Amino acid sequence: MTTASRAHSFNRAAAQYAASRPSYPSALFGTVEELMGRSLAGARVADVGAGTGIATALLRERGADVIGVEPGDGMAAQFRTALPGVPIVRGDGNALPFAHGSLDLITYAQAWHWTDTARSVPEALRVLRPDGALALWWNIAATDVPWIAAQNERIAHHCGVTPPPAARPDDRRAVRLAGLEGLRVARRQVRWSRTVSLDLHLSNVSSHSAFLVLGEAGTEAFLAEERAVLREVFPDERVEEAYEVDLLVVRG
Template sequence: MTMPTRASRAHSFNAAAAAYAANRPSYPPALLDAVEDIAGRPLAGARVVDVGAGTGIATALLHARGARVVAVEPGDGMTEQFRRTLPGVPVVRGDGNHLPLADASADFVTYAQAWHWTDPDRSAPEAMRVLRPGGALALWWNVSDHGVPWIAAQDDRIRRFFGNDSAHGAHGTADRVRMTQGGPEFVRRGVPWTREVPLDTHLANLASHSGFLVAGEEATRAFVDEERTALTEVFPTGVVQEAYTVDLCVAVR
């Protein structure tokens, strides 16, 4: 399979924003507890900049926690979906490499499933610029628990489909938190959680990842059909228990 470009993968979400919003997993309440614990300050009442906000999955949780959130999102389709989902939360166009915000204007800068689309040599200094002294940069990703046999087997099938280790959207931890020399030091914490969803939701979530979005409709449909057969044997009731560990990294300015 021809490797898609990074740019094509980054922009692929805009055409699939509704499916992304409907099927992607959210995050457990314990995640925001951990953010507050490491940062040493509450989210309630804090000025939070949620970068690469997408359809607003993480933004909604931050808003419900009592944070005063401003979302930053570069994509047309994702921004349109965000505004339908969270009409009362401001969203501005921009990306982590060029934050359209004033110096020292935020208590938190957050990235949910988004830091890997930035250039850390630019996005790290930008986050530090926007944060107030004592503010915190928080990055997190839902990572499937490969200690669960069916998840490990699925990952093997995905790797065979793409013919490499990373095309379907996996990112090594070292790449996730790579910073400029002398940049902030991160505290890392894992937050395990699970969700139970219909098989159709699980498969739609899988197909909403950038590697599949750019692989082509025919190839993706063929893979999803085979995956449906394989998982029906594991989950005959049609309900899939997905297991994740949220990989959380927090740095305080």
């Protein structure tokens, strides 16, 4: 299964993605402002790989003049439903549809890993103003929580992939993995959690590309087994999901 196929698998599950994926804590955006050295209010921002608009909506709430960039039909349609007053253009980070030096901030929420960094890094630098910033972040399940670590192992086994390492990469390796070597990069982690129904948690799990490419039969079998396991941990069927947002900010 190619990276492009996995990236585009979200389009057929856009409504599920919008309804079940976690949002981001307010503290994340305060940290972005700290590291970019200005308020988001009035900043010209492009949210690239905007998907259904989860991060876009929060940037707008902070006063940013934000535009979404999304390549997928299904995700863009869901974005327009959720945020009818926010502009969205079709495109991706490998060829940004913006003029040189036109943006204060470019954000990638859960999306940078879908880009070709040999192209997306110079594209970001091209369209940023001299004092602009590039912010990349990922909601990462907190694997120091035992039930989450155990679930990650089950997911990896079912999907035939290598489980993610329990330890986060150090700053130098994180910068290298993101293709940002040689740039001025600051990194922060923001811990947060949310409590959701078991149904919503399982919908969130199955909205990831590893499941979307499996098809319904394989996914439904896993979810039935997972529901039984999690009922032992959460008998009231209220699941506390714990996350650590891993944030990288590049300053020009």
